[in-house]
Amino acid sequence: MTTGIPTATAPYGTPDAPRVAVRGEARLEVDPDLARIGITVSARGTDRRAALDDLTRRNAAVLDLIKTYGDAVEKLETGSFSINPELARKGRGEHVRAYHGRVHVTAELADFTALGELTTRLSDLELTRVDGPWWKLRPTSPVYAQARTQAVHEAVARARAYAEALGTHLVALLELADDGSESSPMDMAVGYGGGPLMRSAVAAESAPALDLEPQRQTVYAHVNARFTMAPPQL
Template identity: 60%
Template structure:
């Protein structure tokens, strides 16, 4: 609830209160997504936002991205060692970038969801059609890797 004060006059008198109810749903069944969206769109005083798309945390795509990141880190370390005329001898440490460090502002993960229950009425003619086609997802993995090398001949 949020109060809306009167615009004129002295004192802080509340003219009206605005309220909203927000519901979030995570769905993996596209049939249910279509049905839910259609039913919510038919309700009065309701707004549907989304959907937003994201891969599940356990998706094999994340594992593949991490595997490729490790391979690229090892290759890069070998190239540095070769530039010094030496070779890798051991892995000292490997961790996800930023692991254990404070992050900046937290960002939304962008899961599939709909938010409904907006307090103001919306003209049916103004509503944009919802695109329920999943978006292409890009998966990235970053890591910090530290290696030791055999003493180079300088």
């Protein structure tokens, strides 16, 4: 008697339709698309207004310098700003000894030749610290799709090899699950592990541009696949 209720699919294979489950993996190493650097501009003075004016001037100098690189700079952002008093350790009451100001700026560049020159010039600026670079791929990089495709091909090849080992062949794909793909952490620094490339307290003589070698990025992709096979003759 027909009840109208669909029959649930068996969770495992049957003798007439055995299943094979495999995992496909891919690992690609490619050159990065972008490099990010962090710039910290500082100022210090006994007068709050003077410290703020110095910080404003130095920050403007940093932004103006970065903007001279035009299209080589793909992103320029101010992350945070602070100015805080330093209290004297001795004496009664709250006596302000000095004021400290900081501005944090980040920049992303696609031109790595310009990157080396820019980091050197930024480091020549007064009370300016440079951190990085951190290398990464663009979110739209075709490498991600390439890795996923390679993982699928490996899953099919692996399942086919299992079927051929039993003297049979694949019949149908039942499931293809994406385990996700990811790149190596973009906050992986070159040179000093993310520490400052250079810091300058006073302006220095013009230095040659840094020769920065881009760090290769590793992209992983994993897929789980299930197939049915023709019944093997065991």
